[in-house]
Amino acid sequence: xxxxxxxxxxxxxxxxxxxxxxxxxxxxxxxxxxxxxxxxxxxxxxxxxxxxxxxxxxxxxxxxxxxxxxxxxxxxxxxxxxxxxxxxxxxxxxxxxxxxxxxxxxxxxxxxxxxxxxxxxxxxxxxxxxxxxxxxxxxxxxxxxx
Amino acid sequence: xxxxxxxxxxxxxxxxxxxxxxxxxxxxxxxxxxxxxxxxxxxxxxxxxxxxxxxxxxxxxxxxxxxxxxxxxxxxxxxxxxxxxxxxxxxxxxxxxxxxxxxxxxxxxxxxxxxxxxxxxxxxxxxxxxxxxxxxxxxxxxxxxx
Amino acid sequence: xxxxxxxxxxxxxxxxxxxxxxxxxxxxxxxxxxxxxxxxxxxxxxxxxxxxxxxxxxxxxxxxxxxxxxxxxxxxxxxxxxxxxxxxxxxxxxxxxxxxxxxxxxxxxxxxxxxxxxxxxxxxxxxxxxxxxxxxxxxxxxxxxx
Amino acid sequence: xxxxxxxxxxxxxxxxxxxxxxxxxxxxxxxxxxxxxxxxxxxxxxxxxxxxxxxxxxxxxxxxxxxxxxxxxxxxxxxxxxxxxxxxxxxxxxxxxxxxxxxxxxxxxxxxxxxxxxxxxxxxxxxxxxxxxxxxxxxxxxxxxx
Numbered sequence: 001x002x003x004x005x006x007x008x009x010x011x012x013x014x015x016x017x018x019x020x021x022x023x024x025x026x027x028x029x030x031x032x033x034x035x036x037x038x039x040x041x042x043x044x045x046x047x048x049x050x051x052x053x054x055x056x057x058x059x060x061x062x063x064x065x066x067x068x069x070x071x072x073x074x075x076x077x078x079x080x081x082x083x084x085x086x087x088x089x090x091x092x093x094x095x096x097x098x099x100x101x102x103x104x105x106x107x108x109x110x111x112x113x114x115x116x117x118x119x120x121x122x123x124x125x126x127x128x129x130x131x132x133x134x135x136x137x138x139x140x141x142x143x144x145x146x
Numbered sequence: 147x148x149x150x151x152x153x154x155x156x157x158x159x160x161x162x163x164x165x166x167x168x169x170x171x172x173x174x175x176x177x178x179x180x181x182x183x184x185x186x187x188x189x190x191x192x193x194x195x196x197x198x199x200x201x202x203x204x205x206x207x208x209x210x211x212x213x214x215x216x217x218x219x220x221x222x223x224x225x226x227x228x229x230x231x232x233x234x235x236x237x238x239x240x241x242x243x244x245x246x247x248x249x250x251x252x253x254x255x256x257x258x259x260x261x262x263x264x265x266x267x268x269x270x271x272x273x274x275x276x277x278x279x280x281x282x283x284x285x286x287x288x289x290x291x292x
Numbered sequence: 293x294x295x296x297x298x299x300x301x302x303x304x305x306x307x308x309x310x311x312x313x314x315x316x317x318x319x320x321x322x323x324x325x326x327x328x329x330x331x332x333x334x335x336x337x338x339x340x341x342x343x344x345x346x347x348x349x350x351x352x353x354x355x356x357x358x359x360x361x362x363x364x365x366x367x368x369x370x371x372x373x374x375x376x377x378x379x380x381x382x383x384x385x386x387x388x389x390x391x392x393x394x395x396x397x398x399x400x401x402x403x404x405x406x407x408x409x410x411x412x413x414x415x416x417x418x419x420x421x422x423x424x425x426x427x428x429x430x431x432x433x434x435x436x437x438x
Numbered sequence: 439x440x441x442x443x444x445x446x447x448x449x450x451x452x453x454x455x456x457x458x459x460x461x462x463x464x465x466x467x468x469x470x471x472x473x474x475x476x477x478x479x480x481x482x483x484x485x486x487x488x489x490x491x492x493x494x495x496x497x498x499x500x501x502x503x504x505x506x507x508x509x510x511x512x513x514x515x516x517x518x519x520x521x522x523x524x525x526x527x528x529x530x531x532x533x534x535x536x537x538x539x540x541x542x543x544x545x546x547x548x549x550x551x552x553x554x555x556x557x558x559x560x561x562x563x564x565x566x567x568x569x570x571x572x573x574x575x576x577x578x579x580x581x582x583x584x
Contacts, residue, residue: 021199022198022199024194024195024196024197024198024204048170049170050170051170052168052170052231053167053168053228053229054228054229054231056231058170059213059231059232059235060206060209060210060213060214063206063209063210063213063235064206064209064210067205067206067209068206082199082200083199083200085198085200085202085205085239085242086205086239087238087239087553088236088237088238088239088526088575089205089209089235089236089237090234090235090236090237090382090427090528091234091235091236092233092234092401092409092427092429093231093232093233093234094401094402094409095402096231109384109386109422109425110386110387110422114552117384117386117425119411119425130401130402133401133409133411133427135382135384135425135427137384137526233407234380234429236382236528236573238547238555238573238575240547240548240555241548255530255532255568255571256532256533256568260406261379263530263532263571265557265571276547276548279547279555279557279573281528281530281571281573283380283530313491314490314491316486316487316488316489316490316496340462341462342462343462344460344462344523345459345460345520345521346520346521346523348523350462351505351523351524351527352498352501352502352505352506355498355501355502355505355527356498356501356502359497359498359501360498374491374492375491375492377490377492377494377497377531377534378497378531379530379531380528380529380530380531381497381501381527381528381529382526382527382528382529383526383527383528384525384526385523385524385525385526388523
């Protein structure tokens with residue numbers, strides 16, 4: 001039997017959580033475009049400061065989106081726990097993304113007591129071919145003291 | 147016999163290159179703190195927008211520093227080639243970095259015709275213990291058409 | 293529009309290729325359980341020399357399966373080219389696999405001129421939950437001299 | 439101040455531990471060539487079954503050596519705990535290794551309560567240029583029940 005995961009936080013709950021605990025995140029909650037059992041989807045609006053030479057999006061733009069997508073995936077599934085932190089991230093850049101909005105779909109591979117692991121596939125809006133693929137591990141704060 | 151690599155671009159050359167081809171990079175060239183055969187060192191000045199909940203630096207702050215360090219390592223060793231792009235990046239977060247300046251030392255593992263591979267060790271200024279460790283691959287533009 | 297990929301080599305073609313160029317691979321071609329556009333599936337038969345303390349399969353067993361799955365994925369899609377070599381591999385171990393046959397499904401993320409990138413999901417036969425997830429990059433020999 | 443780590447297990451202790459708990463490891467303890475504070479060094483003897491097409495060592499040979507090097511690094515530093523398991527592994531293949539003995543040097547980046555992270559550099563005996571570079575994470579069993 002497969003694991004099932006139920007989202008515990010919606011877009012408004014996420015926006016409130018970030019506003020209270022993570023002001024540096026700005027309006028990132030508005031990137032959340034959808035959520036369901038074991039997945040979230042984000043759309044990052046294009047802006048010119050994401051560009052790098054060659055007219056493509058910079059690596060840090062995509063890495064940040066992957067990290068935020070996984071953070072939202074964790075928060076929507078474990079509830080309001082702003083102290084979850086990235087433990088490792090691996091990303092492969094597959095194609096040069098166009099200068100347009102970027103879509104990310106993050107899926108849980110494992111949600112354990114201490115760690116959550118997921119993968120994130122990114123593509124340009126309007127083109128289904130993946131531009132980058134990441135696997136991300138988050139360390140979850142424990143309820144008991146360690 | 148070990149490979150040897152000679153830097154071909156200094157801080158001023160790097161600053162000029164970025165100003166011309168990569169205005170989004172802002173004053174990142176000023177982060178370059180040293181360079182030698184097969185390595186560069188950067189210091190990223192602390193600012194409050196790097197913080198995340200828990201008072202530590204955000205994952206994207208460290209990933210961006212790792213990527214920029216590898217970009218500078220590549221540019222200083224192959225010369226002015228702004229079209230080199232990140233091909234993959236792997237990062238392990240080891241300790242929560244303090245709210246202070248961040249040091250990165252990047253070292254070449256391989257500089258081939260099509261790919262450059264390096265590792266980046268990051269630590270807080272004033273504390274030698276590594277806070278993160280990355281390996282980064284850059285795809286280098288080829289002089290001949292492919 | 294999405295990329296499409298057509299398999300160019302079936303199980304018999306793969307077995308012949310390995311017998312001729314890769315005798316150390318033994319009967320690995322018999323692991324191939326299915327192939328289609330952009331994917332292959334393998335089943336690795338259990339044997340006791342795969343065990344490690346705790347009665348679970350060893351890490352090298354899973355890494356070898358991921359690497360072989362990606363090799364078969366590349367060969368079935370680019371045709372008989374035994375000199376394709378692994379360029380990088382990232383694997384997350386998600387759950388301890390049971391002492392039983394192991395299934396791997398590998399999917400192409402990108403098939404370019406010089407590199408192929410894919411992801412491999414592994415699970416125990418009879419349990420759909422993933423036990424490990426890998427992303428693998430292969431360097432493809434070029435037809436022209438470099 | 440930097441972390442310091444003291445080895446708690448020597449080659450004979452390692453050989454005994456493997457003989458008792460990990461018979462599948464065979465005589466791997468004999469690969470241990472040296473150990474000190476925060477590092478171990480291994481030498482893997484060459485054998486023809488490590489070869490792949492092109493006369494170079496196969497990817498699984500190098501991945502297995504990286505994993506075993508990290509396992510020995512963990513065991514020599516936390517003491518006899520055979521249940522430590524690989525949690526993730528990332529490897530970059532840098533040059534095609536010659537058909538000869540392979541050296542690995544593994545260094546601790548972090549030894550925490552639940553996780554150990556290290557990096558492993560591999561080279562052919564007689565040639566100091568790295569042929570592969572890995573970062574490996576091990577999950578450590580906890581003394582208290584989770």
